[in-house]
Amino acid sequence: MKDLHSAFYENLPLLRDFTRLADPAQFSPMPDDWFLGVADIVDSTGEIARGRYKTVNTVGAAVISAMINAMGGKLFPYVFGGDGAAFAIPPSEIEAARDTLSAMRRWAEEEFSMPLRAALVSVADIRKAGRDLRVARFAPSSGVDYAMFSGGGLAWAEAEMKAGHHMIAPAEPGAQPDLTGLSCRWSNSPARHGQIVSLVVEPTASATERDFADLAQSVLSASEELERAGHPVPMNGPPMSWPPPGLDIDAHVSRNGRNLFLHKLVLLFQNLLIAILFKTSKKLGQFEPEHYRTMVSSNADFRKFDDGLKMTLDCDPATLRQIEHLLKEARGRGKIRYGLHVQDEAMMTCFVPSATRDDHVHFVDGASGGYAQAAAAMVR
Template sequence: MESTRFYSDLPTHVISVSQLLADDSCFAAVPRDWRVILTDVRKSTQALSDGKHQVVNLVATGSIIAALNVAHRHGITLPFFFGGDGATLLAPPSLAAAIEQALLVHRENTRANFDLYLRVGGLALAAIYDRGQQLNIAKVEVNRGLVIPVALGEGLQYVEKIIKREDYAPPMALQDTTLDLTGMECRWDRILPPESAQEVLCLLVIVNDPRSQSALLSKILAQIDSVYGPLAHRSPVSLPRLKLKATLGKINTEMRAKLGRFDFGYLLEHWLRTLIGGLYFRFNPEGAHYLKQIVQWSDTLMIDGRLNTIMSGTAAQRQTLVEFLGCLEDQGSIKYGIQVCTASVMSCYVRDRRDQHIHFVDGLGGGYTQAAIMLKAKLAR
């Protein structure tokens, strides 16, 4: 049976994510002939220490955009998961090879322009299932117009372990492969929390027993909703805090990530566009509508068998949540990592400012990566 439209044709659930996780009937097994494709910036912690957090985020965003543009040409929707310093995607067999080859070109551009090495690799679902792993997926609308994938099982983490091994041998890029990063933008200044007394929190949680994964993740999300409020309320992205940053350095980084080379015409054109963008957003009704959609369509929650989320709130709210997570950790149910940031950063995929854009959010200074360091230290004990 043709599986190309498996994800495109999945029903979209309009319930809370905690409710979704509590209902196994909402999920479907990913077809055996689909492929997991993963990218990861190697030594990202060192890159963050070197002040390259913007570049790391942009490279990770580019991984998703490269795949989505391949899928867009075929009218297919793909599930993807943004991780701050990398990304995970699921692709049907008809698109997987083209996506991986585009990502290998992205890897070479990243190395040539930023002196960063981007791991690229993949594994068929058949191989994952044959190793006893599971991967089930659902679609849920978390804000009006923003539909995200939710994955359960340990299949994606299994692939991640394989591709991050030192002995993993990635394929070589084809010479005639093209890379299309149309729509990639990185022009927003760091985004302060909505209120001056707030902070930005990046949180990663894994469940120790796969049999309890859905129930515990549902319980944790319900607690986050109780402490921080619903997803839209706790978002670190708010309309008053959005400010364009029209520096040549920022446009240059975007240009090199997108084109793989220097292009003076691109640099000048997009610098000027960013300079006048403030007027467009302030005085043009379409611009004002786009800003509101940015807030609605910011990707701040990811569940790929783990919980990854970024939110804004007070130190008191964080303490309440940490006490709750600490109890679950002491019981041996979960392990978690957190990172507190003073602001968030955002990179964007904009195909059409009216109705085709999504915005990837991370904590300033690599919040997700820093939270992962804490989590990995616990796992190593």
């Protein structure tokens, strides 16, 4: 029989209306003895300026894919932040989380020369610091659901990590996290209605939960008027081209110590077969290309709550002006901080445990800086 305490997250209700997440009552307190893991890339803004944003996204998503594999099918809450990620696990999984974060730090440095910070902090310590950690489950489709966080605990843990507290040391040289399933062969999705807007909104210390909930509801109401609520990925999935963009990154992710050049050749051949399947819409065994493309769009995580509101929207100029007006008014009252970054395309980073099931995960961000650039604009 399952330990009901460890199955806390699995037992939470699934919400299917994203706008309901503006209501704080939809979030449940995390158990005191659970742990929060956080990781982010050191100087991600500088890495983006050097043209490495797809790599930044991949390393951030790799934290989640490595944890999913380490958990062996057990459900747990996680959130992708563009240049990093966060997750929560019960005490029984603390060693798996520590080993995974340790391996991730070593791998990111060796494979991409990209320093990664990582930390683990108990929920009890978060509450001792006067913050909270609450979680909800949002299901954008029948195939997947994503965690949403509130309470200020996630932001506090990230600040603690950046100050050097609760840090996880890198593993020994050569350590390899299990990144099976982390790959994205899609091209970027161009804006269809104006521009791709990456938005990060956070409450200030003077804002009550109700203040922020009201603002979030207003912003969501504006975005709901967009086609498909601003979903930046077309209904039949993003474009696909050959050779695929980011082949070099994919090769680094999946080579697992193999020769990089030879592994690229293998991936080129694999991707050619995949491109042909999608071009012809031919079934291969249980794999149905058209169904898969539709599920890619349905499963895409383009908006989230993680101690604030983050969205990547395909936004027309009038709606963008409306959203900016709401944000400027709330900032003028000292209730929020926010940042926007505008670009021409959206990109995806994908975790696909099986192409014949519907539980593949797709993280959406802006293609030229996205959430990381929006967050940088917020603090200027």
